[in-house]
Amino acid sequence: MKPRELVGLTAHQAARLLARREVSAVELTRAVLERIGAVDGKVRAFVTATPDLALEQARLADERLQAGERGPLLGVPAAIKDVICTKGVRTTCSSRMLEGFVPPYDAHVMNRLYQAGLVMVGKTNLDEFAMGSSTENSAFFPTHNPWDVTRVPGGSSGGSAAAVAADECLYALGSDTGGSIRQPAGFCSIVGLKPTYGRVSRYGLVAFASSLDQIGPMAKDVTDCALVLGAISGHDPRDSTSAPNPVPDYTRALVPDLRGLRLGVPREYYAEGMQPEVRQAMEMALTKLQELGATIDREVSLPSTPHALAVYYILAPSEASANLARYDGVKYGFSAPGETMWEAMEHTKQFGFGPEVKRRIMLGTYALSAGYYDAYYLKAQKVRTLIRREFDQVFERCDALVTPTSPTVPFRLGEKAESPLQMYLSDIYTIPVNIAGLPGLTVPAGFVEGLPVGLQLIGKPFSEETLLRVGYAYEQATAWHKRKPSL
Amino acid sequence: MTISRQEVLHIARLARLGLAEAEVERLREQLSAILEHFAALAAVDTEGVPPTAQSIELQSIMAPDKVQPSLPQDDILANAPRRQEDCFRVKAVLE
Numbered sequence: 417m418k419p420r421e422l423v424g425l426t427a428h429q430a431a432r433l434l435a436r437r438e439v440s441a442v443e444l445t446r447a448v449l450e451r452i453g454a455v456d457g458k459v460r461a462f463v464t465a466t467p468d469l470a471l472e473q474a475r476l477a478d479e480r481l482q483a484g485e486r487g488p489l490l491g492v493p494a495a496i497k498d499v500i501c502t503k504g505v506r507t508t509c510s511s512r513m514l515e516g517f518v519p520p521y522d523a524h525v526m527n528r529l530y531q532a533g534l535v536m537v538g539k540t541n542l543d544e545f546a547m548g549s550s551t552e553n554s555a556f557f558p559t560h561n562p563w564d565v566t567r568v569p570g571g572s573s574g575g576s577a578a579a580v581a582a583d584e585c586l587y588a589l590g591s592d593t594g595g596s597i598r599q600p601a602g603f604c605s606i607v608g609l610k611p612t613y614g615r616v617s618r619y620g621l622v623a624f625a626s627s628l629d630q631i632g633p634m635a636k637d638v639t640d641c642a643l644v645l646g647a648i649s650g651h652d653p654r655d656s657t658s659a660p661n662p663v664p665d666y667t668r669a670l671v672p673d674l675r676g677l678r679l680g681v682p683r684e685y686y687a688e689g690m691q692p693e694v695r696q697a698m699e700m701a702l703t704k705l706q707e708l709g710a711t712i713d714r715e716v717s718l719p720s721t722p723h724a725l726a727v728y729y730i731l732a733p734s735e736a737s738a739n740l741a742r743y744d745g746v747k748y749g750f751s752a753p754g755e756t757m758w759e760a761m762e763h764t765k766q767f768g769f770g771p772e773v774k775r776r777i778m779l780g781t782y783a784l785s786a787g788y789y790d791a792y793y794l795k796a797q798k799v800r801t802l803i804r805r806e807f808d809q810v811f812e813r814c815d816a817l818v819t820p821t822s823p824t825v826p827f828r829l830g831e832k833a834e835s836p837l838q839m840y841l842s843d844i845y846t847i848p849v850n851i852a853g854l855p856g857l858t859v860p861a862g863f864v865e866g867l868p869v870g871l872q873l874i875g876k877p878f879s880e881e882t883l884l885r886v887g888y889a890y891e892q893a894t895a896w897h898k899r900k901p902s903l
Numbered sequence: 904m905t906i907s908r909q910e911v912l913h914i915a916r917l918a919r920l921g922l923a924e925a926e927v928e929r930l931r932e933q934l935s936a937i938l939e940h941f942a943a944l945a946a947v948d949t950e951g952v953p954p955t956a957q958s959i960e961l962q963s964i965m966a967p968d969k970v971q972p973s974l975p976q977d978d979i980l981a982n983a984p985r986r987q988e989d990c991f992r993v994k995a996v997l998e
Binding site for chain 1: 906910911913914915917918919920921922923926930933934936937938940941943944945947949952953954955956957958959961964966974975978979981982983984985991993994995996
């Protein structure tokens with residue numbers, strides 16, 4: 417098989433070739449590194465490429481394969497969002513603040529993936545500290561959408577999404593606080609899953625908004641998504657919000673039949689603001705889901721949906737303002753001089769953080785400050801309860817909800833950079849899922865003039881199997897996931 | 904909802920965030936616009952609704968009271984901007 421064909425494989429296809437020793441992990445890794453060399457000048461998905469480490473890990477994987485070990489991710493090259501701590505490999509969060517930070521330990525998900533045989537080819541670009549929806553907030557450079565390099569890949573996990581779409585890795589990890597896996601996955605026509613809050617340990621994930629953050633898989637198809645989810649899920653005592661629920665074999669959920677499932681179409685999501693072509697793509701998808709046996713329920717309502725954006729942009733910055741207080745220039749990271757301790761601290765944050773991070777620190781500090789706490793933070797937490805309750809009620813009658821991932825197709829680089837509020841609105845369908853701690857899956861659902869549309873499936877807590885089943889059936893009945901961008 | 908220049912400076916001080924002069928005015932405008940958009944939240948009826956701090960049911964997770972090795976001191980100090988012997992070096996806290 418030619419190198420260009422190798423890099424186009426899914427993880428499960430590659431694992432089959434590796435298991436039969438038709439290709440070695442080193443050959444596969446070389447092909448991926450070559451691909452990165454050929455296209456990353458245009459895509460700019462990677463903050464740090466790790467070719468030497470990758471080849472070393474590939475050799476190790478070949479030894480394990482040689483010894484008879486088998487596994488669906490053993491020897492498969494992948495990329496990791498640069499907000500996940502990797503021992504000995506710098507972890508920047510695409511921020512000047514952590515430009516030279518080398519973590520002394522691995523995140524839990526890295527421990528799990530190394531056990532599974534990960535070959536890490538590099539760390540991917542993101543909006544600084546995962547704050548943004550276009551990857552333009554990276555302190556280093558923006559990432560480009562492989563489907564149209566004049567457009568954004570989405571964000572904040574834009575580097576991971578673009579790398580998967582451009583065949584610069586076979587799968588990737590992202591993190592999702594308000595849509596940061598699903599929105600870029602939709603924009604780049606790949607599969608992305610935000611697991612139930614607590615499903616995947618956050619140990620070693622650089623904290624943005626701790627009650628909302630989750631790590632999840634970004635993959636070329638639903639099968640790979642299920643495999644990676646299985647590898648990284650499970651209880652970890654180092655994260656006190658880690659769920660003790662047993663981890664099923666997610667691949668068993670992958671059946672191309674939706675009979676007996678009831679899928680809801682929440683009317684508030686199909687209101688104003690949705691691009692007409694996106695609406696058309698959704699109608700086609702709903703027809704397809706019905707053909708596959710699902711019952712479509714259009715009488716579903718989540719009345720508090722219009723408030724979700726405000727709730728999110730109060731709660732997430734509030735948590736962020738507390739989490740980012742640690743960057744004081746003392747223990748690690750960028751450190752600016754100053755006459756006094758306070759001045760040095762203020763300068764460190766002034767020159768270490770970019771504009772969006774500062775904006776959110778200010779917004780969060782404001783919402784938590786004396787006199788405003790009740791009106792903003794506490795109020796948002798109460799509306800959060802309403803949003804959760806409405807989802808609970810809806811899931812008494814539906815197995816999952818079907819919405820677009822984003823209201824529009826990918827926008828142009830620079831198009832929303834000057835208007836923070838316009839940028840925030842691009843997360844309107846993904847944010848409620850984090851607020852309620854639910855799982856959300858995005859699968860490719862077509863193209864509008866060559867630009868991807870994503871379909872989002874939302875489920876009750878720990879119903880990842882249902883989402884994967886719906887996503888798989890839809891994927892097998894369509895061919896959107898097989899299309900590749902021309903670079 | 905308009906916030907004043909004084910409020911921006913007050914919030915920045917609470918966050919210990921230094922701001923250039925141009926940033927103060929830009930943040931004043933942007934935060935005012937964002938807060939304006941969020942004002943609708945005040946109209947939501949939340950009478951008797953408890954706040955949600957996080958979405959899972961787990962509470963008061965206890966860890967076994969067991970001594971475990973911590974990371975080696977040198978590994979931790981390797982990222983320190985300024986180090987003196989086995990300590991982080993900082994400016995005087997008390998003057």
